[in-house]
Amino acid sequence: MYPSRFKYEAPKSIAEAIALLDAGKGDSKVLAGGQSLVPMLKLRFAFPDQLVDINNIPGLNYITFDADGTLRIGALTRHEDLEFSAEIAKRQPTIAAAAPLVADPIVRARGTFVGSICHADPQGDWAATMIALGGHLVVQGPKGKRTIDMKDFVLGPYATALNYNELAIEAVIPAPKGKAIGGYLKLERRVGDFATASVAVSLDMDGTKVLRAGIALAGVGGKTIDANEEASFLVGQTLTEANINKVAELVAAKSEPRTDHRGSSDYKRQIVRTFVKRILTANSAQKVA
Amino acid sequence: MSLDEIKIGGMGASRRRVEDNRFIRGKGNYVDDIVLPGMLHMEILRSPVAHARIKSIDTSKAWDMPGVRLVLTGEMMAARNLAWMPTLSYDTAAVLATDKVRFQGQEVCAVIADDPYIAKDACAAIVVDYEILPVIVNPVQAAAPDAVQIRDDKEGQVGNKVFDWEIGDKSRTDKAFDDADVVSKIELHYPRTHPSPIECCGSLADYDRATGKLTVYMTSQAPHIVRAAVALVAELPEQNIRIVSPDIGGGFGNKVPVYPGYVISILASILTEKPVKWIEDKTGNLISTGFGRDVYLKGELALRKDGKILGVRMNTVSDHGAFFADAQPSKFKIGLMHSAFACYDIPTAYMFSTGYYTNKAPGGVAYRCSFRVTEAMFFQERMVQAAADDLGMDQAEFRRINFVKDDDFPHRTPFGFLTDSGQYGKCLDIGLEAIGYKNFEAEKAEAAKRGRLLGIGISTMTEPLGAGNSREYDILGIKMFDSAELRVHMTGKAILRTGAKTQGQGHETTWAQIVAHELGIPAEDILVEEGDTDTAPFGMGTYASRSTPVAGAAVAMVARKIRAKARKIAAHLLEVSEEDIEWELGRFYVRSNKDRGVTIQECAMAAYSNMPDGMEPGLENNAYYDPPNLTWPFACYIAKVEIDPETGVWDVLQFVAVDDCGVRINPMIVEGQIMGGLTEAYAMANMQYQTYDEDGNCIGANYMDFLLPTAWETPGFELYEVVTPCPHHPIGAKGIGECATVGGPAAFVNAVMNALKEKGVRNVDMPLMPNRVYEALTTGKDVYGMPPVRNGE
Amino acid sequence: MSSLFEEIATPPSSDIPIRRVTITVNGEPRTADIEPRLLLADLLRQGLKLTGTHKGCDTTNCGACTVLFDGRPIKSCTMLAVQADGHSVKTVEGLASASELHPIQEGFKEKHGLQCGFCTPGMMLAATALLEKNLNPTEDEVRWALSGNLCRCTGYQNIVKAVLWAAEKMRAESN
Numbered sequence A: 001m002y003p004s005r006f007k008y009e010a011p012k013s014i015a016e017a018i019a020l021l022d023a024g025k026g027d028s029k030v031l032a033g034g035q036s037l038v039p040m041l042k043l044r045f046a047f048p049d050q051l052v053d054i055n056n057i058p059g060l061n062y063i064t065f066d067a068d069g070t071l072r073i074g075a076l077t078r079h080e081d082l083e084f085s086a087e088i089a090k091r092q093p094t095i096a097a098a099a100p101l102v103a104d105p106i107v108r109a110r111g112t113f114v115g116s117i118c119h120a121d122p123q124g125d126w127a128a129t130m131i132a133l134g135g136h137l138v139v140q141g142p143k144g145k146r147t148i149d150m151k152d153f154v155l156g157p158y159a160t161a162l163n164y165n166e167l168a169i170e171a172v173i174p175a176p177k178g179k180a181i182g183g184y185l186k187l188e189r190r191v192g193d194f195a196t197a198s199v200a201v202s203l204d205m206d207g208t209k210v211l212r213a214g215i216a217l218a219g220v221g222g223k224t225i226d227a228n229e230e231a232s233f234l235v236g237q238t239l240t241e242a243n244i245n246k247v248a249e250l251v252a253a254k255s256e257p258r259t260d261h262r263g264s265s266d267y268k269r270q271i272v273r274t275f276v277k278r279i280l281t282a283n284s285a286q287k288v289a
Numbered sequence B: 001m002s003l004d005e006i007k008i009g010g011m012g013a014s015r016r017r018v019e020d021n022r023f024i025r026g027k028g029n030y031v032d033d034i035v036l037p038g039m040l041h042m043e044i045l046r047s048p049v050a051h052a053r054i055k056s057i058d059t060s061k062a063w064d065m066p067g068v069r070l071v072l073t074g075e076m077m078a079a080r081n082l083a084w085m086p087t088l089s090y091d092t093a094a095v096l097a098t099d100k101v102r103f104q105g106q107e108v109c110a111v112i113a114d115d116p117y118i119a120k121d122a123c124a125a126i127v128v129d130y131e132i133l134p135v136i137v138n139p140v141q142a143a144a145p146d147a148v149q150i151r152d153d154k155e156g157q158v159g160n161k162v163f164d165w166e167i168g169d170k171s172r173t174d175k176a177f178d179d180a181d182v183v184s185k186i187e188l189h190y191p192r193t194h195p196s197p198i199e200c201c202g203s204l205a206d207y208d209r210a211t212g213k214l215t216v217y218m219t220s221q222a223p224h225i226v227r228a229a230v231a232l233v234a235e236l237p238e239q240n241i242r243i244v245s246p247d248i249g250g251g252f253g254n255k256v257p258v259y260p261g262y263v264i265s266i267l268a269s270i271l272t273e274k275p276v277k278w279i280e281d282k283t284g285n286l287i288s289t290g291f292g293r294d295v296y297l298k299g300e301l302a303l304r305k306d307g308k309i310l311g312v313r314m315n316t317v318s319d320h321g322a323f324f325a326d327a328q329p330s331k332f333k334i335g336l337m338h339s340a341f342a343c344y345d346i347p348t349a350y351m352f353s354t355g356y357y358t359n360k361a362p363g364g365v366a367y368r369c370s371f372r373v374t375e376a377m378f379f380q381e382r383m384v385q386a387a388a389d390d391l392g393m394d395q396a397e398f399r400r401i402n403f404v405k406d407d408d409f410p411h412r413t414p415f416g417f418l419t420d421s422g423q424y425g426k427c428l429d430i431g432l433e434a435i436g437y438k439n440f441e442a443e444k445a446e447a448a449k450r451g452r453l454l455g456i457g458i459s460t461m462t463e464p465l466g467a468g469n470s471r472e473y474d475i476l477g478i479k480m481f482d483s484a485e486l487r488v489h490m491t492g493k494a495i496l497r498t499g500a501k502t503q504g505q506g507h508e509t510t511w512a513q514i515v516a517h518e519l520g521i522p523a524e525d526i527l528v529e530e531g532d533t534d535t536a537p538f539g540m541g542t543y544a545s546r547s548t549p550v551a552g553a554a555v556a557m558v559a560r561k562i563r564a565k566a567r568k569i570a571a572h573l574l575e576v577s578e579e580d581i582e583w584e585l586g587r588f589y590v591r592s593n594k595d596r597g598v599t600i601q602e603c604a605m606a607a608y609s610n611m612p613d614g615m616e617p618g619l620e621n622n623a624y625y626d627p628p629n630l631t632w633p634f635a636c637y638i639a640k641v642e643i644d645p646e647t648g649v650w651d652v653l654q655f656v657a658v659d660d661c662g663v664r665i666n667p668m669i670v671e672g673q674i675m676g677g678l679t680e681a682y683a684m685a686n687m688q689y690q691t692y693d694e695d696g697n698c699i700g701a702n703y704m705d706f707l708l709p710t711a712w713e714t715p716g717f718e719l720y721e722v723v724t725p726c727p728h729h730p731i732g733a734k735g736i737g738e739c740a741t742v743g744g745p746a747a748f749v750n751a752v753m754n755a756l757k758e759k760g761v762r763n764v765d766m767p768l769m770p771n772r773v774y775e776a777l778t779t780g781k782d783v784y785g786m787p788p789v790r791n792g793e
Numbered sequence C: 001m002s003s004l005f006e007e008i009a010t011p012p013s014s015d016i017p018i019r020r021v022t023i024t025v026n027g028e029p030r031t032a033d034i035e036p037r038l039l040l041a042d043l044l045r046q047g048l049k050l051t052g053t054h055k056g057c058d059t060t061n062c063g064a065c066t067v068l069f070d071g072r073p074i075k076s077c078t079m080l081a082v083q084a085d086g087h088s089v090k091t092v093e094g095l096a097s098a099s100e101l102h103p104i105q106e107g108f109k110e111k112h113g114l115q116c117g118f119c120t121p122g123m124m125l126a127a128t129a130l131l132e133k134n135l136n137p138t139e140d141e142v143r144w145a146l147s148g149n150l151c152r153c154t155g156y157q158n159i160v161k162a163v164l165w166a167a168e169k170m171r172a173e174s175n
Helices: A014-024 A037-042 A079-083 A086-091 A093-101 A113-119 A125-133 A228-234 A241-254 A265-285 B074-079 B116-124 B139-143 B170-178 B223-233 B260-272 B282-288 B373-391 B395-402 B424-435 B437-449 B507-519 B547-574 B600-609 B667-686 B739-759 B770-779 C040-047 C103-110 C120-133 C139-145 C157-174
Strands: A007-009 A028-031 A050-053 A063-065 A071-074 A136-141 A144-149 A154-156 A167-173 A179-187 A197-206 A209-218 B040-046 B052-058 B068-073 B084-086 B092-094 B107-113 B127-132 B161-168 B182-190 B202-208 B213-218 B241-244 B276-279 B295-303 B309-319 B348-356 B453-462 B482-488 B494-498 B526-530 B581-584 B587-590 B593-599 B620-625 B634-643 B650-660 B718-721 C019-025 C028-034 C066-069 C072-075 C088-090
Touching (some): A014 A050, A014 A167, A079 A093, A079 A113, A093 A125, A093 A179, A093 A197, A113 A125, A113 A167, A125 A209, A179 A265, A197 A265, A209 A228, A209 A241, A228 A241, A241 A265, A265 B770, B040 B260, B052 B107, B068 B116, B084 B223, B107 B260, B139 B348, B170 B295, B202 B260, B213 B223, B223 B241, B223 B260, B373 B395, B373 B739, B395 B424, B424 B634, B424 B650, B424 B718, B437 B453, B437 B634, B482 B507, B507 B526, B507 B547, B547 B587, B547 B600, B593 B600, B634 B739, B650 B667, B667 B718, B667 B739, B667 C157, B739 B770, C028 C040, C103 C157, C120 C157
Parallel strands (some): B040 B276, B494 B526, B650 B718, C019 C088
Antiparallel strands (some): A071 A167, A136 A167, A197 A209, B040 B107, B202 B276, B295 B309, B482 B494, B482 B620, B581 B587, B634 B650, C066 C072, C066 C088
16 A cells, blocks of 8 residues: 655644645645554545645644643654653552553554644544543644634544544643542543544542543544533542442443444443443542642 | 374374464565555445436546546456356356346445545445335245346346255154154244454456466465366466465455456456556455355254254255355355264254345355354254253253264264264263253352353364365365475475465464474474465365365375375385385384385485385375265364353353364364354354344444454363264364354354253343343243344434 | 665655654664555555565454554554654564564464464464563463554464563563
8 A cells, every 4th residue: 555646744833834734725734743644544434635734844843841731742742752751650640540542552653643633533532631631732733823622622533523634732621629639431342443432531629529521432423522511410529339320320421432333332332331431430439639 | 213293293292383474573474465566445335225227327537537547347347258257156256237236335436546545435436226126135025926126137036046955754753743742842043143254355366468378366365276267257368377375364265156246357467468466455355255154044952851862854045145156066056065964973963944135235245153053053053952942851861862872983964974973972071061960050059149140151172173075075066175286305404285275273383293293394494385376286276174184184195195205215225125124203114124224215215315216206195085074073062151140141151062073183273163152153153143133234344333252252162072983084183163153153143042941941042141141031932033123223 | 874875756746645753663764755544564565665564454344454552552554644744662672682583483483373474463463462561371361462563374273372481581581
């Protein structure tokens, strides 16, 4: 399998990249980690006129926490960087749980967090994680920067709110209001398989009381499923078995799985229900003070 | 002083592999690694649809692209009488489609260009106008009275049936069922899967007009068969055809047949007068080359209350795809399916088999098995477990009651094979002990407290490995035997060539060990070479675990011929008569004085410098070995699994394998074969399958959908051995490469079914994906057939 | 390569963008003119004749094409060669020194961690990347680190043993 011909540009600055995208008039693709894009080029599912490779733009690979605890992830931060970050492990349990489950270890060494979100695969792990965390993206275009809330970013399968002449430069995850807990579970038939169903859960706790709750799902709908409204049932509550069961039912009902060779829609709902329960139960058992 | 056989790398030595020296340095030599001056590259345009009439093909845009040298269509092949080729099962298969396409992925055009990127661009520029026809994706549709006829190219073909075939004694078997206390019935499907070596198929054809010589480097497990096929199909003189199988990146049966790509690359080289390389991509490999399985079974066992099996009835329906291109001994229509129940003492059996054409990829190959033996043994062991459950008997005890006993050999199997050796009960005992069978119920109860379901599954089987003998086994009339040629040089070093072809089995290491065993020449002094038809003796290649049973025997036999000649030379050198000479490893000596002797190396030198009067010089010979029977290894595989009832996910807690493959030449390599085979068994049981939607689109056309397990999911395996030498093999060895793939799947499935038994579930067809297990355990109902595929949802 | 003679193929038409790249491959700078769509695996194999890097699946699943890119394992059939401009690549051919095998190579031979040899180069490079980070891995850590590389022959058990063997040897050497 070989890609068709394209023009290749490797800008050295964000401004240069945006100018190239703008000139490309929608027939360009941004190349970051390339772990989804290059296979699509080879399969000739994608045949852009121009590739804008952002890997030579300095200063886009970072994981930083602001003084208030806001997390910023640069456009060239690789999955692996998150997987092995001690800070992430300590402060963002949902991301820490999801990172090792993204694709496979070799893909994680090259693929990027932001690129994966922009690819908007309904089975993608990071879009769900970001929605559960209430994150947003900072994007930059010819007219400057704007932010897009993650819940508004994914429009459909492989479709996002990004304009053709905009580049997503940073993912921002707000500081937890209290102690951050959470988790990520994914049913895959083998490492690197597309998710049959995945569940991202993020809670901010004040002792045993839930201050904020976010849940999002992958693999169980035409796009990432935002179940934050259902999760908000937990706000002000404690993680009792009854509350956990209740929210698991709400979230399962919110999913929109379709029957395919990975399982029936009922089965996928069952996985969602089970995973929500398992993540919350595991967290309820922890010391959350 | 006698030599230490292990030290010289003889039989029984876990000798480290010779071939590894190049592989670990990245210096293997696979087809795609070979570069010839002026080489062109070929890409194939495949049909996107499963069944359609070709109305027109417009190649003009492709011809116009810079760098394109040749665009071939079916029409151009037909003009050279090459649009169709014979299959190994007395059918024909299209090389490039002329009239219709009959499966998704069928070869329609080929482009030859300066580089593969351009060739691919040109393929994309070809316009084919298809008139879509109704699609048939399973035997039920194929058998429907109003079904569209797929093979309208074949004169005399009625409907879509490929064959009806029967074997066994029907009336006697019917009588056994009439007399039975209990009849146990089960319906099973062995899903379609693919051998899928990591390296895809490919060829590099180099036709030299000046000499008339055609050299083809290709991914073939059986280069000599290819040479014969090319001679017959392309009508080239056989002495001018040289087929070279270089290093092969895994075969597993996938690289036995002759594929259109090989043939087209040969014609392209003849037409362009340049070397032409064709390297298939993964999708091409998965959707067009030899698949495995796709067989449905209705199985019945006639049982006496005490557990004795009185008779077997099997009815199989198989899906062969668009062309009957199964790679198997030609006269057996459903391979060696009738080897089923060979390890059980059963008086009578009857099998009726029907095969159908469908709009799916052709070529049911022996995917790591001797021609449908995998299906035979899977069906057998699933039927056995169901019967034990129906009788309420312990699964191990039920097997033991019905095993052929150690002193009951030779034994005629229910379908008429002759088994010759084995210690079935002993293997089972070792397996049960290792898995802790006695404690299982307690373990199960313990797991239940944690909310988990435990299951234990056994699979025991003996299978026929190593076709021929030539009386019964042939491919298109070519008898199945194998060969070896040994040349001992004057310094006592040697080169050995065989008609087999290693693809990872380690022949370069093990064949030398056999020679070391027979002659006492250290294994490191013996170079082994295979795969070049200009130099290797004629042989039938490597598949069906036949290398050791057949070619390995030929190696021993040729070494013995060499030893016989060396003995005469030794007598001459020692100035005694041949009768006064004794042999010990590596050395002849005078019986009356053990200190007076000559080494095999000294005999070798003398063969070129000091041979007896009247003796032909040299120390070289060859041997053709036609085995008197197949070899019958035995295996007992036991799996212990745990099911998560909330998700249907099952994990293997323990897996025990007890293999009796007779004498082991290189235990390390034997164990490697077993672990690899078990992994493929696990893969098939769990995730590795292909299916088709109603439009004939292949689901499983790349590694995103066709799942092979990684190091993470693959369970650990505990291996045990029993050695019952093969009575007719010169070194007592039996085949082993495929045993675990053949016997393994039933162990996993039986284990999961054992766990589900109390829910009232009797069968879930493979693949045992979590959703199917969950469905069975929550509904208490069986899950039959392939995972459903829907369109447009 | 000698500059005495190099045939210039038909000059490419101007609409085919050609790029000059310099990549440090196994420690040596290599310069080539390439089309941007050329995959790194094809540059290594066809251009630089380093055929130890294999192409298996084309869809970033099998890992037979794994090489080290600035020390990180990547699947070289999923990277454009042009992206490697100015970077360093290590292939299986760069594992051994002139006189000595890398311990991972020895381990694969010693523990029968390969059969057909096709996945072996990628598997060994993925393993060396693990050992760079963790010289004392558990069996599970090895299995996890190699889960982006498929092997069809061995069943992985001996591959895991090979990596653990190499780790032990490297630990002994570093002491």
